[in-house]
Each structure stands twice: as structure tokens, then as C-alpha cells.
Amino acid sequence: MxxxxxxxxxxxxxxxxxxxxxxxxxxxxxxxxxxxxxxxxxxxxxxxxxxxxxxxxxxxxxxxxxxxxxxxxxxxxxxxxxxxxxxxxxxxxxxxxxxxxxxxxxxxxxxxxxxxxxxxxxxxxxxxxxxxxxxxxxxxxxxxxxxxxxxxxxxxxxxxxxxxxxxxxxxxxxxxxxxxxxxxxxxxxxxxxxxxxxxxxxxxxxxxxxxxxxxxxxxxxxxxxxxxxxxxxxxxxxxxxxxxxGRFSVSDYMSQDTSRVESEDHTSVPASATLREALSRILAVPSDQIPVRDAQNRILGSISLEAIRRAGYGGAST
Amino acid sequence: MVTDSGATVESWLVRKPVVFAVIIGATGVFLPLFTIREHRLDGGTGLSLLSASVPYSVFLTACLMVPVVISLVRMPARVRAGFLAGIGSVLIVLPWLLAATIGSSVLVERELGLGRVAPAGGFWFLILSGIILFSEFSRAAQGWTGTLLVVAISLCLFVMFWLGLLEDIAFIREYRVREERFFSELIAHLRIAAMAVGSAVLVGVPAGIASYRYPVVRKPVFSVVSGLQTIPSLALFGLMIAPLAFLSQRYPFLRQLGIRGIGNAPAIIALFLYSLLPILRNTYTSLSVMDPAVIEAGKGMGMTQKQLLFMLEIPVALPIILSGIRVASVQTVGNTTVAALIGAGGLGNFVFQGLGQAAPDLIVMGVIPIVVLAIVIDRVFGFFIGRAIPGVRTVE
CATH class of the missing domain: 3.40.50.300 (P-loop containing nucleotide triphosphate hydrolases)
Structure with a gap:
């Protein structure tokens, strides 16, 4: 110290x-x-x-x-x-x-x-x-x-x-x-x-x-x-x-639920990215959420505008 | 666009020295090449190349045309540079060959058995034009071209000398009469210069380091040393005589050490004082222009003051310090000539003897080795400065 x-x-x-x-x-x-x-x-x-x-x-x-x-x-x-x-x-x-x-x-x-x-x-x-x-x-x-x-x-x-x-x-x-x-x-x-x-x-x-x-x-x-x-x-x-x-990681705020994700979505975000990047990508698409992919490009889940808003507002991370 | 303007700049840089060299060389063709003297004090008669030998004149003119043609023809830069440096080498060697052939045959024709061929304006102009071409382009030729050409030139001249082809040249005559003394004076010359520069290194480098470390010291040290530089060399030699004569009268042990008003001691002291400035200034500058980040890194890593100086500051400064010593050495080899006036030895003896006897050939005999020495010393330093510290970019 x-x-x-x-x-x-x-x-x-x-x-x-x-x-x-x-x-x-x-x-x-x-x-x-x-x-x-x-x-x-x-x-x-x-x-x-x-x-x-x-x-x-x-x-x-x-x-x-x-x-x-x-x-x-x-x-x-x-x-x-x-x-x-x-x-x-x-x-x-x-x-x-x-x-x-x-x-x-x-x-x-x-x-x-x-x-x-x-x-x-x-x-x-x-x-x-x-x-x-x-x-x-x-x-x-x-x-x-x-x-x-x-x-x-x-x-x-x-x-x-x-x-x-x-x-x-x-x-x-x-x-x-x-x-x-x-x-x-x-x-x-x-x-x-x-x-x-x-x-x-x-x-x-x-x-x-x-x-x-x-x-x-x-x-x-x-x-x-x-x-x-x-x-x-x-x-x-x-x-x-x-x-x-930029301090928060997508992997901490994503949802495992893949049901609402359409597989033909071109815009996605890596799990290792920050919420700042995720937000930037969501703002570029008409939908409120985008798929999260891992390094092998497999879909892990999704991240939603709502989740990002909660993190930004100071909501507790899991 | 870019390549176009680049090519223009390049060809202009190539052509300028070529034009210069060719003009000087052409002048050399028309000037008297030699002065034919009956004996050493004879004023002599000029002999120009055109009047002596038409074939040689044609050959020489051709030699001078080649660089012009080469600089106009498209070819890789280093090949061009190689050719130009080669032509330069030919122009350096050729005049000697002319002296050995045309000059000697003229002596035989005119039945001047004891006559001599003294190089005149044309001779030196041709060599000068060769040197211009060689020194401009030998480096651009890259690789070993330059070195090989230097070896070839030296070998040619040496072989001609060794075969006795150059015996009729006036200053070679002078040299033959004084062969033994020539070498003792050459060694004396080198010894005086080396002792002066050596002691200037021992004093100047520490003084430079001290001026950098302790700003208080800088002003007085620099004003004394630069003040010394303003005294004309002849005057400084003269100034040494009185105090040294007094001291050696007063303290006999000094006299036993060879310190007298005239001779080697005052010469070495005066030359030492002259050498101080370039060495001191370069040492100081090299240290004060050093990247402060490097010094901070050294300190931050836990170097002591001593380690900082010997592991970092001096090694990084070395190329600039060495170029100071280089300047001092070249300058001192020249100035040592004047030292002959106050009874020190050296090649200056021949120069002043020649002046006294109105024998120009003797003067030339003394001056040529001085010039050669200065060039060799300069090149040797250049070689070491360029290679001693691989990581540091230097100006050669």
C-alpha cells in the first residue's frame, strides 16, 4: 500500500x-x-x-x-x-x-x-x-x-x-x-x-x-x-x-433468453464488450435488443435497452 | 508527380558536382600541366598537355566527357555513382602517369639530366576534379566500391613510386635527398600532434562534463577556452617563448624534462590550448542536448550518479565527443606545421626551409604528407564514429 x-x-x-x-x-x-x-x-x-x-x-x-x-x-x-x-x-x-x-x-x-x-x-x-x-x-x-x-x-x-x-x-x-x-x-x-x-x-x-x-x-x-x-x-x-x-460488461447484464432473438439479425455484440458498445449498436437498429454472441460467434442470449438503462441508472448488477 | 519532382531533384544533385568537376578538369587540360625546371631554383617553363601529347589530350577530354554522358543517361543511382567515382579515381591517378611519361620524355628530349618535372596548375586541377567526383559519389555507390577504389588508387600510386616512375617529379627529387629526415620529421609531427590532442582530451572531456554538471563552472571555462581560440596561432607560439624560457631558467628540473622557451614544449602547449575548444564544446553540447527522458529513465531505474555518467551519459554522448576530437585532430595536424617556426620538429621544417630557400618543390614535399595525414585521420575517425555506437544515429 x-x-x-x-x-x-x-x-x-x-x-x-x-x-x-x-x-x-x-x-x-x-x-x-x-x-x-x-x-x-x-x-x-x-x-x-x-x-x-x-x-x-x-x-x-x-x-x-x-x-x-x-x-x-x-x-x-x-x-x-x-x-x-x-x-x-x-x-x-x-x-x-x-x-x-x-x-x-x-x-x-x-x-x-x-x-x-x-x-x-x-x-x-x-x-x-x-x-x-x-x-x-x-x-x-x-x-x-x-x-x-x-x-x-x-x-x-x-x-x-x-x-x-x-x-x-x-x-x-x-x-x-x-x-x-x-x-x-x-x-x-x-x-x-x-x-x-x-x-x-x-x-x-x-x-x-x-x-x-x-x-x-x-x-x-x-x-x-x-x-x-x-x-x-x-x-x-x-x-x-x-x-x-464503458465500465460494465455485456456478459453481466445480458439475458439468457434467446427466444425473442431472430437468427437473421446482422447486428450483434460480443459478450466481452461493454454496455457502451452494446448501446451504440442497439441505437443503430429498429429493435430494442440485439443478440449477444461469444468468441465462436454462437448466440448466447440478448441484451436489451432496458437492461442497459437499469445499469446506467445505477441499478445493481447481478 | 512526386516521382517526377524527385527525379528532377536527384538529377540536379547528381549534375551539379559533375558540372563543377568537368569545368575544373577542362581548365586543367588547358593550363600548363608541368613546369620543367633545369634545377631546383630555376623558374622553369610551362608544359601544357595540348602542346605535349595530342593522344593524351584526346583521352583526357574523353574522360571528362564520360561523367557528362553518364549523368544524362538513365540508370540505377548506385551504378551511376559507381561509374562517376571510378572516373574520379582515373582523374586522380592519370596526372601522375602523365608526369612519368610525358614529363620524363621531355626531360630526355631537352637533355636535362638533372632537370625536374614540377607539377603545375593543370596537374592539380585534374586531381581536384577527380577528388570532387570521387568524394561526391563514392558513398552513394554503396557497398565496398569506395573502399576498393581507394585501395586501387593507393596501389597504383605506390607501384608507380616503387618502380621509380615518379623519380623525375620535383618534390620526389626533394624527398629522395632527405629520405631519412623525412621519416623522422613525420614521426615528430605525429608525436607533437598526438601529445597535444591527447592532453586536450584528458582536460577537455572532464572540463566539458564539469561544465554540464555544474553550471557555475561553465561560463569561466568557456570564456577562457574560446578566448584562447581567438589568438592567432603564430602569436600563441610566440607568447609561449618568454614564460617558458623564464621557467626553465628558474627551475632546472624543467629544463631536464626538455621544457625550454623554444622546441617541442611550447609547441605542444600551444596546440593543446587550441585543441581544447572543439573537444570541450562538443562534450558539453553532447551532454546538454541529451533527451531528458533518457536521463529520467536512468535515474528512475535507480542508477547512481556515477552509473548515470558512465553507463548512460558518456556512451550516448560518445559520437559527438568523438567528432570534437576529430575536428581537434585534423586542425592540430595542420597547425603543427607552424610549430616548426619555434624550433619544434615536424613536416613544417620542410615547408619553412622551402620558403627560406625559395624552393617551391620543397614546400610541396612538406605540404603533401600533411594534407594526406589530415584526410586519413578524418576518415579513420569517421569510420569509428559511424560504427562504434550502432544504436545512435550519427552524422558521418
Whole structure:
């Protein structure tokens, strides 16, 4: 668990953080979000002590970060930044093995680890291991950046707008890959972004910040359903109900009843999709419901406008 | 549309150096190719190619027409570049062959047993036009073409020299008289330059790193070093004499180390001061233009200050630091020539002797190896900068 306890940070006379308090629970993704200059990146850098607070405490597992030797602390925390920051003179494999190298791991271990991680992030180990960063696309470099952060198997991962420099299409792929990776690895992640859609997609919890203050600390559904003040309402936008539907899965709201589904219906929705997608598809057909199909294209049931409305209104999911 | 304009741009880029080279080469055909001298102080008489040998003139003109034709004919770019670089190589070798044949036969005709063939404007213009073609197109020819041509040129010249075909050329005559001294001066030249650049690396690189790490240091370091660069080299050599003479008078152990007002010590010190600026500036710049994300990543992964410097900053900066050392080396090999004036050794001795004796052939004999040295050093650095750090894109 990572705790921020009344943290204050000045840049010159500007108060960048004005008594920030929030907690980051173990094993889930906490997104720090807010407009630029709200202090989200500053908060992140306080955790691995790239910045030091002027007042208050940042604690990791109850222990103030100040009490760690700074290099040791950093080697125990994975760090992913926006432009990947791969070292240009090292191969992909050596980049991934960098923290293990700093920790004194031998060459064979580092190589095996690098190949495993490349496999994990979906890049062919044998064609990528010996490439140089200049030979990678933006998305590939970002994946390698994530692999590098995971190399020493740290329990905590700090991600500073990790997908911010990637084009929208690739960004969504990377987000989905990250979500499925996180399901396997269960790291404690602090994820900074200014993109609300991204936050809603990846977050277990969202900390909304403005002008160095925490405005709301909540699950995404809660933030979208009940923004706590005018700023939060404005930030989540007028389509917050739609965004909120993006948090719910069709499989949780569909009905098993296939009797009313006509088999020649062309429009259907996969069970793994979100209610937001289901709604969008229903709005495109004259009927009030569409079939739900599984990955093998078999009809599992149907999802109705009524069910979506209930979910959106805040009705309990099953 | 796109391919059309692309082709126009490409052909213009191909033609410009070709036109340039051909004009220079054609001028060379008309200028006197050699000066035939009775003895080394003789003013001599010019000998142009047209008056000496019609077949050779025709051949040369043909050689100069080929690049024009090639640049107009459609063919793959690298094949064209290969041809043009090849013609360039022929133009570099040909004048020497002309000296060995036409020049020598003229000496025999005129019964000038002790006479000499001094290369004149035409000779150098032809070589220059060859060099233009070669250096423009050898890289575009890709693969090993450039390297093979360099080997071929060197081999041709060496074989001609070794067979004694070039003995009548004036500066080869001068060289033959001083063969032993030539090599000792060549080595002295290299030693002076290497010691100056070597110590400039030892001082300049750390000073550059310090200027980057501690902004307080930057201003004073840079103003002193750039100030030094504004002093004319001759003046700097002169300025060294008085203080060093005083010091060696005062402290005999310095004299035992070979430090006196004149000689190698002041030369090396002055050349060292000159080499500092390019090395210091490139070291500082290479570090300060580094992608901040890379440094942040290094820090964030838990590198210590020392690891950051040696595992990250210096390796990433290396190509730019090396190009600073390259500039300093080339510049110092040239400036070492002037050091001969204050009693240091080196090839400059021949140049200034030649000036003193009004013997231009001797000057040329001193200058040619200096130019060759500078080119070789430049190329060697280029080779290493291009290959040392595979991941980093560099300007060769």
C-alpha cells in the first residue's frame, strides 16, 4: 500500500501540491487524473523520490520513502515514462536487463528474463532482443518500456502517461494489453493520465486532482455516477453516463433468453464488450435488443435497452 | 508527380558536382600541366598537355566527357555513382602517369639530366576534379566500391613510386635527398600532434562534463577556452617563448624534462590550448542536448550518479565527443606545421626551409604528407564514429 499523507510540494513559490492525501491499495490500478498542472505527475515522482516533498509523508507499506536509500528504493519500483526513455546505445535485451544488472544479476539470468518478458508483452523475443531502440516503432518502444519496468519483478509500478505519445489506435491496443497483463500480474500501479477514457478503461480507482488538491478519490463508476463537486462534474463531462457504461460488461447484464432473438439479425455484440458498445449498436437498429454472441460467434442470449438503462441508472448488477 | 519532382531533384544533385568537376578538369587540360625546371631554383617553363601529347589530350577530354554522358543517361543511382567515382579515381591517378611519361620524355628530349618535372596548375586541377567526383559519389555507390577504389588508387600510386616512375617529379627529387629526415620529421609531427590532442582530451572531456554538471563552472571555462581560440596561432607560439624560457631558467628540473622557451614544449602547449575548444564544446553540447527522458529513465531505474555518467551519459554522448576530437585532430595536424617556426620538429621544417630557400618543390614535399595525414585521420575517425555506437544515429 502506498499512502500520501498531507503532502506539500513547492516549485519556487508555486504550491504544486497543497496537502495531498490519498491511498493506493495493493494489487490494483490507481489512476491520478486531472488537467495539466494539477500535480499528478509531481505526486508520482514523489514515490520514487525523483522529487522530495516539502512537507508531509509518502509511505510505502507504512515506511516513509525517505527512510530508503534512494537508489535501492528506485530499483524496487518499476518506472514507465511517456516517451519510453529507452537507452539508445543498448539493445532491447540490455535495456530490459538494466535494473537486474544494477541489482547484480548475471548475464544469463538477464537474457532469459528479457526473452520471457518480450514474450509476455507480445513481441517476438528472437527478432526483437537484439534490436536497438531506434529500430522500434513508438508502440513497440512503449511495450519494451513496460517490460523494462517489470524486469526486476517489482511489486509497485509507476506509469507516467505511459501511452501518451502513441497514436490513438495503438493506444487502445496498448491499454487492452496492459489490462490483461495486470490481471495476471496484480501489481500495485499508480498510473498518471489526463485522458478520462483511458482512466475509465484501466482504473480500479481514480484520484481526481485539481490545483494540487485531491477533489475526489473513488472507483470509476462512482466518480462518473456521482462527481463530488462542480469541477468534477465538468471534468467527467456531460457524457459521463455513457462513459460509465464503458465500465460494465455485456456478459453481466445480458439475458439468457434467446427466444425473442431472430437468427437473421446482422447486428450483434460480443459478450466481452461493454454496455457502451452494446448501446451504440442497439441505437443503430429498429429493435430494442440485439443478440449477444461469444468468441465462436454462437448466440448466447440478448441484451436489451432496458437492461442497459437499469445499469446506467445505477441499478445493481447481478 | 512526386516521382517526377524527385527525379528532377536527384538529377540536379547528381549534375551539379559533375558540372563543377568537368569545368575544373577542362581548365586543367588547358593550363600548363608541368613546369620543367633545369634545377631546383630555376623558374622553369610551362608544359601544357595540348602542346605535349595530342593522344593524351584526346583521352583526357574523353574522360571528362564520360561523367557528362553518364549523368544524362538513365540508370540505377548506385551504378551511376559507381561509374562517376571510378572516373574520379582515373582523374586522380592519370596526372601522375602523365608526369612519368610525358614529363620524363621531355626531360630526355631537352637533355636535362638533372632537370625536374614540377607539377603545375593543370596537374592539380585534374586531381581536384577527380577528388570532387570521387568524394561526391563514392558513398552513394554503396557497398565496398569506395573502399576498393581507394585501395586501387593507393596501389597504383605506390607501384608507380616503387618502380621509380615518379623519380623525375620535383618534390620526389626533394624527398629522395632527405629520405631519412623525412621519416623522422613525420614521426615528430605525429608525436607533437598526438601529445597535444591527447592532453586536450584528458582536460577537455572532464572540463566539458564539469561544465554540464555544474553550471557555475561553465561560463569561466568557456570564456577562457574560446578566448584562447581567438589568438592567432603564430602569436600563441610566440607568447609561449618568454614564460617558458623564464621557467626553465628558474627551475632546472624543467629544463631536464626538455621544457625550454623554444622546441617541442611550447609547441605542444600551444596546440593543446587550441585543441581544447572543439573537444570541450562538443562534450558539453553532447551532454546538454541529451533527451531528458533518457536521463529520467536512468535515474528512475535507480542508477547512481556515477552509473548515470558512465553507463548512460558518456556512451550516448560518445559520437559527438568523438567528432570534437576529430575536428581537434585534423586542425592540430595542420597547425603543427607552424610549430616548426619555434624550433619544434615536424613536416613544417620542410615547408619553412622551402620558403627560406625559395624552393617551391620543397614546400610541396612538406605540404603533401600533411594534407594526406589530415584526410586519413578524418576518415579513420569517421569510420569509428559511424560504427562504434550502432544504436545512435550519427552524422558521418
Amino acid at each position: 502506498i499512502e500520501f499523507d498531507r503532502v506539500v510540494k513547492y516549485y519556487g513559490t508555486h504550491r504544486a501540491l497543497d496537502g495531498v492525501t490519498f491511498t493506493v491499495p495493493d494489487g490494483c490500478v490507481t489512476v491520478l487524473i486531472g488537467p495539466s498542472g494539477c500535480g499528478k505527475s509531481t505526486s508520482l515522482k514523489l514515490v520514487n523520490r525523483l522529487l522530495e516533498p516539502d512537507d508531509g509523508y509518502v509511505r510505502v507499506d507504512g515506511r516513509p520513502v525517505k527512510s530508503f536509500a534512494v537508489e535501492e528504493l528506485r530499483r524496487g519500483i518499476g518506472y514507465v515514462i511517456q516517451s519510453a526513455g529507452l537507452l539508445p546505445h543498448m539493445t532491447v535485451q540490455d535495456n530490459i536487463g538494466l535494473v537486474p544488472r544494477l541489482l547484480g544479476r548475471d548475464k544469463t539470468w538477464r537474457r532469459t528474463r528479457a526473452l520471457d518478458l518480450l514474450e509476455l508483452i507480445g513481441l517476438d523475443p528472437h527478432s526483437y532482443a537484439r534490436k536497438y531502440p531506434s529500430q522500434l516503432s513508438g508502440g513497440e518502444a512503449q511495450r519494451v518500456g513496460v517490460a523494462r519496468a517489470l524486469a526486476a519483478n517489482p511489486p509497485v509500478l509507476l506509469m507516467d502517461e505511459p501511452f501518451g505519445a502513441v497514436d490513438p489506435l495503438n493506444r487502445e491496443t496498448l491499454q487492452n494489453e496492459f489490462i490483461s497483463l495486470q490481471r495476471k500480474l496484480k501489481k500495485t500501479v499508480i498510473f498518471v493520465t489526463h485522458d478520462l477514457d483511458e482512466a475509465v478503461r484501466v482504473a480500479d480507482r481514480i484520484v481526481l486532482m485539481q490545483d494540487g488538491l485531491v477533489i475526489q478519490e473513488a472507483a470509476p463508476e462512482e466518480l462518473l455516477g456521482h462527481p463530488s463537486n462542480a469541477f468534477a462534474r465538468e471534468f467527467v463531462g456531460t457524457d459521463r453516463a455513457l462513459k460509465r457504461l
